[in-house]
Amino acid sequence: MVNDPLNNTADDPTKPTELVLGGHTFTTVTEKVSDIVLERKTPRAWYIAFAFTSGLTAILFAMIAYLFVTGVGVWGLNNPVSWGWAIVNFVFWVGIGHAGTLISAILFLLRQKWRTSINRFAEAMTIFAVICAGIFPGIHVGRVWLVWWLFPIPNYQAMWPNFRSPLLWDVFAVGTYATVSLLFWYTGMVPDFATLRDRAKSKIQQIAYGTLAIGWTGSHRHWHRYEKAYLLLAGLATPLVLSVHSVVSFDFATAQVPGWHTSIFPPYFVAGAVFSGFAMVGTCMIPARQWFGLKEFITLHHLDNMNKIILATGSIVGFAYATEFFIAWYGGNPNESFAFVNRAFGPYAWAYWIMVSCNVITPQLFWFKKIRTNVPVMFVMYIFVNIGMWFERFVITVTSLSRDFLPSSWDYFDPTLIDVLTFAGSFGLFFTLVLLFIRFGPILAMAEIKTVMPDAEAHDDSHRSVGDYHGDVPETRGDK
Amino acid sequence: MAHHITPRLSETKTTMDGLGSKVFAISGIIGLVGLIVAVVFGMQTDDNMRHFSFSYLVNYAYFLSISLGAFTFIPLMFVTKASWNIVLRRLAEVTVAVMPVLALLAIPVIYFSGNIYGWAAPGAEHIHALEHKAGYLNTTAFTIRWVIYFAIWTGYSLFFWRSSVRQDTTGDVEITKKMEKLSGSAILIGALTIAAAAFDLVMSIDPLWFSTIFGIYYWCGGFVTFFAMLTLAIMGLQNSGRMEKIISPEHFHDLGKLMFAFTFFWGYVAFSQYMLYWYANIPEETSWFLRRSVNGWGIVGFVTLFATLLLPFAGLISYYAKRNRKMMAFWGFWIPIAQWINLYWVIMPEFNDSFIFSPMDVALFFGIGGIWFAAIVKLASQNSLVPTKDPRLEDSLRFENA
Numbered sequence: 001m002v003n004d005p006l007n008n009t010a011d012d013p014t015k016p017t018e019l020v021l022g023g024h025t026f027t028t029v030t031e032k033v034s035d036i037v038l039e040r041k042t043p044r045a046w047y048i049a050f051a052f053t054s055g056l057t058a059i060l061f062a063m064i065a066y067l068f069v070t071g072v073g074v075w076g077l078n079n080p081v082s083w084g085w086a087i088v089n090f091v092f093w094v095g096i097g098h099a100g101t102l103i104s105a106i107l108f109l110l111r112q113k114w115r116t117s118i119n120r121f122a123e124a125m126t127i128f129a130v131i132c133a134g135i136f137p138g139i140h141v142g143r144v145w146l147v148w149w150l151f152p153i154p155n156y157q158a159m160w161p162n163f164r165s166p167l168l169w170d171v172f173a174v175g176t177y178a179t180v181s182l183l184f185w186y187t188g189m190v191p192d193f194a195t196l197r198d199r200a201k202s203k204i205q206q207i208a209y210g211t212l213a214i215g216w217t218g219s220h221r222h223w224h225r226y227e228k229a230y231l232l233l234a235g236l237a238t239p240l241v242l243s244v245h246s247v248v249s250f251d252f253a254t255a256q257v258p259g260w261h262t263s264i265f266p267p268y269f270v271a272g273a274v275f276s277g278f279a280m281v282g283t284c285m286i287p288a289r290q291w292f293g294l295k296e297f298i299t300l301h302h303l304d305n306m307n308k309i310i311l312a313t314g315s316i317v318g319f320a321y322a323t324e325f326f327i328a329w330y331g332g333n334p335n336e337s338f339a340f341v342n343r344a345f346g347p348y349a350w351a352y353w354i355m356v357s358c359n360v361i362t363p364q365l366f367w368f369k370k371i372r373t374n375v376p377v378m379f380v381m382y383i384f385v386n387i388g389m390w391f392e393r394f395v396i397t398v399t400s401l402s403r404d405f406l407p408s409s410w411d412y413f414d415p416t417l418i419d420v421l422t423f424a425g426s427f428g429l430f431f432t433l434v435l436l437f438i439r440f441g442p443i444l445a446m447a448e449i450k451t452v453m454p455d456a457e458a459h460d461d462s463h464r465s466v467g468d469y470h471g472d473v474p475e476t477r478g479d480k
Numbered sequence: 481m482a483h484h485i486t487p488r489l490s491e492t493k494t495t496m497d498g499l500g501s502k503v504f505a506i507s508g509i510i511g512l513v514g515l516i517v518a519v520v521f522g523m524q525t526d527d528n529m530r531h532f533s534f535s536y537l538v539n540y541a542y543f544l545s546i547s548l549g550a551f552t553f554i555p556l557m558f559v560t561k562a563s564w565n566i567v568l569r570r571l572a573e574v575t576v577a578v579m580p581v582l583a584l585l586a587i588p589v590i591y592f593s594g595n596i597y598g599w600a601a602p603g604a605e606h607i608h609a610l611e612h613k614a615g616y617l618n619t620t621a622f623t624i625r626w627v628i629y630f631a632i633w634t635g636y637s638l639f640f641w642r643s644s645v646r647q648d649t650t651g652d653v654e655i656t657k658k659m660e661k662l663s664g665s666a667i668l669i670g671a672l673t674i675a676a677a678a679f680d681l682v683m684s685i686d687p688l689w690f691s692t693i694f695g696i697y698y699w700c701g702g703f704v705t706f707f708a709m710l711t712l713a714i715m716g717l718q719n720s721g722r723m724e725k726i727i728s729p730e731h732f733h734d735l736g737k738l739m740f741a742f743t744f745f746w747g748y749v750a751f752s753q754y755m756l757y758w759y760a761n762i763p764e765e766t767s768w769f770l771r772r773s774v775n776g777w778g779i780v781g782f783v784t785l786f787a788t789l790l791l792p793f794a795g796l797i798s799y800y801a802k803r804n805r806k807m808m809a810f811w812g813f814w815i816p817i818a819q820w821i822n823l824y825w826v827i828m829p830e831f832n833d834s835f836i837f838s839p840m841d842v843a844l845f846f847g848i849g850g851i852w853f854a855a856i857v858k859l860a861s862q863n864s865l866v867p868t869k870d871p872r873l874e875d876s877l878r879f880e881n882a
Contacts, residue, residue: 266756
């Protein structure tokens with residue numbers, strides 16, 4: 001392992017870690033990334049995967065059609081559990097999106113240069129995850145023809161939406177989030193679209209990428225505007241990392257339902273969201289780097305760092321579970337302590353322990369560098385985290401509702417086949433969009449990656465601007 | 481930006497020299513006088529030192545939170561392998577390494593716990609809602625927990641400080657690696673102990689009230705105050721001809737960003753706690769806020785809202801403010817005062833239903849603060865003010881913001 005040229009996890013404090021391996025130059029970076037879109041023949045595996053995921057997507061829409069025609073009774077909802085998988089899936093997908101915003105906004109402000117290899121992909125996933133998330137509140141309202149009531153259409157029919165409802169806040173929070181994330185993603189891609197436009201051979205590609213590149217020429221003036229816009233968007237997106245999942249947590253925490261109403265919910269949900277998002281980025285990234293030969297860009301060092309973030313956020317989630325449990329006892333409210341004991345030892349104990357094992361226990365293995373840098377093992381861990389985080393939302397939603405204040409109305413929630421197929425279908429939609437992006441978009445941020453390469457090193461401050469639009473490349477990079 | 485020349489350590493003074501003993505003496509005397517004055521005040525008031533106990537707690541919890549802020553800052557810098565902070569890290573190290581002094585200063589809190597804490601007050605054993613946690617909230621268990629907290633905090637803080645000082649002579653890179661290794665556990669165990677300590681020290685004054693986010697609320701106030709005070713300390717040193725050039729507007733800019741970010745985060749935490757309790761409107765939860773919104777305390781709460789959140793948020797958002805020495809000095813003064821007012825608002829309504837402020841609060845501020853600061857200066861005088869042989873020092877010296 002030590003002599004592996006693709007292993008850059010030595011972590012020597014005396015010199016900076018190389019973020020791009022394999023002796024790449026600016027030219028080869030451009031070639032490598034744009035060839036995936038322009039030159040390389042689409043791998044057969046892509047077609048197979050696409051056929052599968054688009055099939056699942058078709059199932060999603062078939063399920064939605066069936067739901068609309070028949071009503072929410074097709075789901076497993078029952079009397080105490082009137083909020084089932086729809087909200088679980090919504091929270092799950094919104095959470096997935098958070099890794100993208102954290103990587104593109106917060107890690108940018110924190111000068112984490114390694115983000116350049118993974119930010120584009122993560123940002124794309126954010127958009128796709130928000131699309132998947134947005135479906136569920138829309139379809140769960142029962143009378144779907146009135147779903148537009150969610151939007152603040154002023155005084156039409158003398159009717160206003162209920163501004164006191166956290167569900168309405170969700171519309172604003174997620175709407176803002178989707179808008180800013182989309183802008184951020186697109187702004188970052190403009191220089192890369194221009195690169196694709198300039199290298200495209202077919203007329204269709206030239207027109208398509210040319211349109212998307214909105215006249216980018218790479219002039220100094222363009223870069224200058226671009227940097228400003230990027231920084232501003234990063235600043236705007238940073239509070240969104242906190243706000244969106246905080247508002248989602250309000251859906252639960254403002255209620256008086258035991259197990260939902262606790263003050264740590266907002267930051268705890270945010271940490272969980274970042275946690276699940278990174279796991280999903282990893283789930284998509286590991287096959288992608290394998291199939292498209294991107295190991296020189298998405299290096300072990302990158303994966304190591306991602307795994308550290310997963311460890312940190314997973315531990316925050318564990319900290320929140322522990323705090324909740326402690327305060328449920330400390331607070332002395334019998335309903336509250338019952339809710340937690342019921343979670344851990346009641347009829348849904350199986351779900352609770354899946355959640356704890358996947359979210360708190362297994363990620364602790366990431367304390368060990370051997371595991372943080374072992375690709376197959378981390379892939380399995382990512383899957384665990386995805387499972388665990390879905391179950392977290394399931395446990396929160398269903399355990400509290402199924403045994404509410406009135407024991408005579410307690411009931412056990414069983415999902416129907418429609419529930420399962422709808423959720424599976426949302427994965428189909430998500431991965432279909434991911435596959436389309438891999439095939440047609442610049443999956444690595446070429447322009448940004450170049451800034452962290454030794455070639456971007458300013459040998460003389462006078463031409464520091466070449467490609468170095470973040471301006472913070474330490475001078476030691478060239479001394480390797 | 482002008483052409484940037486990397487400063488060298490040799491261009492400036494990086495030791496306290498004579499200044500150390502002078503500041504130590506002045507600060508120590510202020511501390512002792514403050515404590516004595518406060519004790520006299522306390523004894524003159526015929527309340528069995530009750531007012532003194534509460535006032536002591538406010539100031540003790542305040543200075544402890546600042547050291548705990550520094551406690552989290554150091555390992556955070558190591559796990560992220562950050563280099564910008566190296567030139568100012570030693571100052572953070574000594575701020576935490578005074579843990580043993582803070583442990584001694586905790587003794588009056590434990591001694592007077594019967595005055596402060598509802599669970600230790602006479603008659604507490606008859607309160608039904610406290611029965612189930614009597615095994616947790618009692619003076620023995622409380623004392624044991626504080627011994628554990630301080631054992632952990634002292635252990636980590638001395639480890640970081642001593643390792644860093646040792647590196648000044650050896651320059652051994654392995655020391656950095658060792659500190660990086662232990663940093664992860666320092667953060668995790670730090671988070672658990674700080675949260676538990678916040679429940680014990682502040683939240684359990686009203687033993688019937690609870691909030692899961694309270695640990696983060698307490699910690700974050702100290703964290704942001706730490707950055708503000710660090711900014712002031714650096715400016716003070718620079719005015720005395722020390723640490724000049726090596727800590728540049730670039731570093732102040734980053735400190736300003738951290739002050740801004742955690743001012744915002746503090747507001748977010750405070751909002752989460754308030755809004756969720758207000759919205760659900762459950763009496764046992766809202767009682768805490770109710771007490772703090774009537775009889776003059778509500779005005780203090782409003783002052784807190786503006787002083788700790790809205791004004792510094794507006795004042796620090798700009799790039800220019802963070803790079804302007806005067807502005808940074810202003811917020812470096814402002815934020816610690818605002819956070820003190822906030823902590824006062826959190827604690828003192830439990831002492832008195834209506835607003836109260838007495839010279840004793842000021843005396844104890846200088847009393848505990850003086851001793852605390854004298855101890856920090858004492859430690860800072862023993863070694864260089866900069867980790868001179870940290871492998872990332874060069875990066876820190878030439879650090880430039882984007």
